[in-house]
Amino acid sequence: MARGSAHRRMREGKPCILCGGNRLSEDTEHAPPKSLFHDKQRPQGYEFPSCKRCNKGPAPLDALAAFIFMSGRTEALLKTAAFTEHQMNLARTVARNFRPIFAKVENADIKSESGFIIAGAKLLELTPEASKHLATWSAKQAYAYWYHHTKQILSKDAVVGIDILTKCNEDDDFANEVARLLGPGHSMVHAKKPVDDQFFYRFVRDEVTEVSFVQAVYHKNGGFFAIIDEKNHHPEVLEKTAHRFQTSDNKGIHRIFPKERSAVLYGPRKS
Numbered sequence: 001m002a003r004g005s006a007h008r009r010m011r012e013g014k015p016c017i018l019c020g021g022n023r024l025s026e027d028t029e030h031a032p033p034k035s036l037f038h039d040k041q042r043p044q045g046y047e048f049p050s051c052k053r054c055n056k057g058p059a060p061l062d063a064l065a066a067f068i069f070m071s072g073r074t075e076a077l078l079k080t081a082a083f084t085e086h087q088m089n090l091a092r093t094v095a096r097n098f099r100p101i102f103a104k105v106e107n108a109d110i111k112s113e114s115g116f117i118i119a120g121a122k123l124l125e126l127t128p129e130a131s132k133h134l135a136t137w138s139a140k141q142a143y144a145y146w147y148h149h150t151k152q153i154l155s156k157d158a159v160v161g162i163d164i165l166t167k168c169n170e171d172d173d174f175a176n177e178v179a180r181l182l183g184p185g186h187s188m189v190h191a192k193k194p195v196d197d198q199f200f201y202r203f204v205r206d207e208v209t210e211v212s213f214v215q216a217v218y219h220k221n222g223g224f225f226a227i228i229d230e231k232n233h234h235p236e237v238l239e240k241t242a243h244r245f246q247t248s249d250n251k252g253i254h255r256i257f258p259k260e261r262s263a264v265l266y267g268p269r270k271s
């Protein structure tokens, strides 16, 4: 009850942060969602005003993200006996709603879909469909984290490029990659770690180019990275990302690239 009224105060009179700012919020969006955390111990302060349409987003997508990121270690996947009840529930939801989600499980050097991030570890390769679903989920997180840092709503002009990481470490490879990409003079900002190992992210914004970067890691298993071109003035920095999104009043966050995949964003499994 107390929390409910705190959430109401947080969003009162504010627009939804996920669809460009023209619709009034009616709900509280949790990004990241509760299901991603053991015992629902999610970080405080990551609640966002959202309209019903944007918040409703399919619950199975949250389950898919939580399942992959909480169970991403190959050993865990091969030994479901080690799963908690929560993970088993996630696994059931994923099985009911999605086609097979892993294309490959093996030892390998890890790269993101477009080649960023390299670390020696076990590789989990997602199917294109699962990676598409996760990218959509990640885009929503990216909009929320951007708002969290800038206190502004990402506009309808903004283009958000997403790459899914199915295994990544908190090493410096990413920081180096970002530094190379953004050029000299930009430093990584380490976010606080509100829930220990369960959630970690980095956010960096270049005020000159108005390009931002987010890397989010969940349970040290995986996550995403996002390049946010706030005014759509630097399409070249997005060229390497595997998925791209924009938002609008009527559609909310939606895929703009690759376009041919846009018809199959999410849906129940067909037999």
Ligand SMILES: [Zn+2]
Pocket (backbone or CB within 6 Å): 016, 017, 018, 019, 023, 050, 051, 052, 053, 054, 055, 252
């Ligand atoms: Zn909305």
